[in-house]
Each structure stands twice: as structure tokens, then as C-alpha cells.
Amino acid sequence: MRSFFKIAAFFAVAFASSNSLVAAPLYGANADEFYVVVNSANNFSGTDTETKTLVRRLFLKSIKKWPGGEKAVPFSRKDTNPAQAALLTEILSMSNAEYGQYWARQKQTTGDTPPHAVGSKSILLRLIRREPGAVGIINGSGPEPKGVKVLMKISNQAAF
Secondary structure: OHHHHHHHHHHHHHHHHOOOOOOOOOOOOOOOEEEEEEEOOOOOOOOHHHHHHHHHHHHOOOOOEOOOOOEOEEEEEOOOOHHHHHHHHHHHOOOHHHHHHHHHHHHHHOOOOOOEEEOOHHHHHHHHHHOOOEEEEEEOOOOOOOOEEEEEEEEOOOOO
16 A cells, blocks of 8 residues: 555656656546637628627727617626636736726716626526627537627636
């Protein structure tokens, strides 16, 4: 039994000190890819830069309508969701703390509140299918979801 623990300890030390060991994410091969999704009736199209700028402005509610005039309804994710981390880092360029501070200021100055945070991917997709101006972010593992339009794909190297 002692030799088992010695061998286990040896491999633990060897692997921990190895620079060539790569850990796979626990939640899928594409865990660092995310989709910004909108209602399938949304007809917005633009360059990557235009799309990212628009999505940023919609999530920060600095604009409240899509270019076609439809009321924007952004849905964020729970703080612990990797999709929320991708939204914050890759689109909003904010930390979680900065995001909280932004919304505290907005509530005081304009009365605006942050986008509703949805925990479940299936509930989020149902909301987006139902609401014409909806926008949200989901994990990009697996096939693209049906009944919604993928507005943009992003990668987040800092995903949980």
C-alpha cells in the first residue's frame, strides 16, 4: 500500500511540474467559444467591429433599440456562468466589479437596471425565441441552437 502512495505522489509531482501537461476543460471541447444569439426575426448584420460595438451598447443600455427600431431586450447570465465571463471580458471589456459599479452608477443617474440574468441556457433560448428584440450569450459547445440567430461567435481565453 505504501508503494502505491509513493507512486501516486511521484506522478502528482511529475505532472504538476511539467509544462507540457494540458488540462482539458470540464464542460466540453468548445468551452471557450460562445455565441451571441438573437431572435431569428432580427435582421441586423454588420462587420465584426460594428456587431461587437452594437452588442456592447445594447448590454450597457446606452442604446435601447436595434438599428431597425425594435426595442432591445438584453439578457445576461449569472455571475458564475462562463458565458457571462466571456461577455464581460470579450465584449464589455470590464471585470465583474467594474460591471457592478457601472450598474450602480446607472441606477443612481438614469434609473436603468442591468439586464436580467438568466441561469439556464434552455430558458434563455426560450426567452430569445419569444422576444423579437432579445439578445443573450450562450456556451458555443455543440451545434448552433435552432430557432435563434447566431449574431457573433467569440472566444474567451479567460473562461472559468
